Amino acid sequence: MQNYSFDDTHIIDIPLEKAMTTENLQVFYGDNHAMHDASLEFPRYRIAALIGASGSGKSTYLRCLNRMNDRIATVKGKIMYRDTDINSKNINVYEVRKHISMVFQRPNPFAKSIRENITFALKRNGIKDKNELNKRVEESLKAAALWDEVKDELDKSALALSGGQAQRLCIARCVAMKPDILLLDEPASALDPISTAKIEETLQQLRKNYSIIIVTHNMQQASRIADYTAFFHMGHVLEYDETEKLFTNPEIKATEDYISGNFG
Amino acid sequence: MNSKTSNNIATGVIYVLVAAVIGILVFLLGYILWTGIPHISGHFLTSAAQSFRAGGGVRDQLFNSLYLLVLTLIISFPIALGSGIYLSEYAPNNWFTSLIRTAVEVLSSLPSVVVGLFGYLLFVIQFNMGFSILAGAIALTFFNLPLLTRSIEESLQDVSQLQREAGLSLGLSRWKTITGIVLPAAVPGILTGIILSAGRVFGEAAALIYTAGQSAPTVNYGDWNPADPASFLNPLRPAETLAVHIWKLNTEGVTPDAAAISSGASAVLIVVILLFNLLARMLGNWMYKKMTATR
């Protein structure tokens, strides 16, 4: 692989209200320095995509944003959310995750009914009213574009859903918690093209009410749905810009090589 | 001898060994059932044991075995569940955890007679409980804990890490994620583990001889007050189990038809344990189907 300079970076400040930002975020797996000085800003009600080759650190970075790396890695630096550094010791991670929710690469519905998949966390957070629960189930399934397909079989086991449906259920499950920010870790990588298209459509709808950060290895996907895109390479963020700018006129050689397929 | 001949001979030897092992099992089961089943009758299962006369039954021993099993599971399951959850979900990767794991391993490899003697020392002698069902159940708990703990830990480990991440990323506490998501998904494995351990507990005798005792006093099956000394539910009475009964008949017994009763009792023991095994298998399959298939 060609060696690209890690000092050559192009990272813009975003002139919009911020949903969250990171400052000098670093991740260590034991002695392995997996993420170097990532400082990015994510705007509200926009979609930001994180792209890069596998092993570039994009998923590692994403998982830091709602503290899912707590038990596996050491994370240094600041993660600012609502004027609070949520990467500091005294932070209640459970509250963080209520507001910053994550959808994973492989669909992981609970071994429960479709309805319970959505209501489980709600009930644990003190919502007991049946009508309210039903309302949330319907709203969130509609938001995830799954309602029409499953409205008659809400009590069926979620494990019987197809991969694409299951992933949309996982999105619905997050949406039902009414978070601020949705983190998605390659949500469509295990799915067929039709399901992928549905997920993308869903994300476009959700963008109106949620700030979304999505990791994807699929550049077309990033260019189709994201407002801003960051390019990760070997644990460094080399470029972060408006999606259109990044894909048509990248400032950095590495980015250009990657998006044109001349990488490696 | 060329390599082809030696290959054939070796393969032949392996076949013979396998056939011998299968033969041994068939003989064992066949012998127990063949000699035992003819002695099993309504009378045998529902009448009291006789010390000096022929024609005794195993009613009290059978009940004691079952009662002891239930008590043992009631005591050991919660502790094993907690320990299994700790080891699977909370245990940090440090010297203390490896010390604890070693302790569990040591406990599981201790001879059951040593565990029984410890129970005898602590409960029968030190706490002055006397030979009692409770002391027996606690001794069996000690014997059962490491095995049950490990099987629960393994069942929990079998649940995908994705399920835990899903729960945590919704803002649920680790505890709620474990109890609400991981544990229900592990239920088939845990149930199988419990039933298999029940089979072991049911057949265990060495740990019981000096804890639950070797006598089966006549009890009143109509007396439902556990505090009443004559009640069949009284946990502080001595209780000879089926397995202990077989042992006693064959070592110190003066019963004239000891061999016949032992055969019958062995057959009952084996049949119950076979049923447990079968149940474990069927329940496991059924629950797995129920959880994955559509309703």
Added chain:
Amino acid sequence: MDEIKKDLQNPSKATHQDYFGRTITYICIAFVGLLVISILYFITTRGIATFTANHVSLWKFLSGTNWNPGLLDKHGNPQIGALPMIVTSFSVTILAAVVATPFALGVALFMTEIAPEKGTKILQPVIELLVGIPSVVYGFIGLSVIVPLIRHTFGGTGFGILAGTLVLFVMVLPTITSLSVDSIKAVPMFYRSASLALGATRWQTIYKVVLRAATPGILTAVIFGMSRAFGEALAVQMVIGNAVLMPHGLLTPSSTLTSQLTTGIGNTTMGTLPNNALWSLALILLLMSLVFNILVRFIGKKGSLKK
């Protein structure tokens, strides 16, 4: 807005739940740890009373051949020589392992190398059933089949080390088999394909490659089996004859540590020398169980270093 900020910085219900769960499960595991410590402590303090309170010499205890704890010999010393039981225990254990290992390996190889699918389907339940049969039932069958058979074939009473060995052989068979299966399965597939590709026959591959690579695991399996045999009480007690005599061959009645323990503990009074002497036997059992554990660990470490 401020409220969320406050929530982020303060413990919530979830924090307390987690604290609660961690504490509860910690108590459970601590209980198990405490249990092991108290077993070790109680058996040890009881077991050494023979030497500390009754001033019996440890050497005499281990090397003496007369066991009559209630009686004194002509020098006025109590007769507690545990050697006959130690010898018998080790004899039945080692013999049972020696007899069982070829059978266990045969079954294990059948299940892994010769007919993996059919073999596992048939033999897995066989192993599980052999494990499931309670030890008193093994003892009963030993007493009613094996002992008379030995009596008719070789004369004598039929009780003794041979009968004990045969019963224990079947009892340790499933333990050694299933652990051997695990260790043979752990041998990487390419070892086999490499050997077969070089023109070796299946047996040559098994003997020279598979078994050799699996040796540490198989040794562990045998030690686990021996540990089970050494600690088995009732099945052995029913067929060994329970005469505390130095065994003179495989056919004379003798007594193991466990059988003496089960027979004797009810007939002695707590705190007396005969009783203390029995607890010393229990201590030997406990220590041997620990030794087996350490051996398994040692082999595990050595085996993994080689890979």
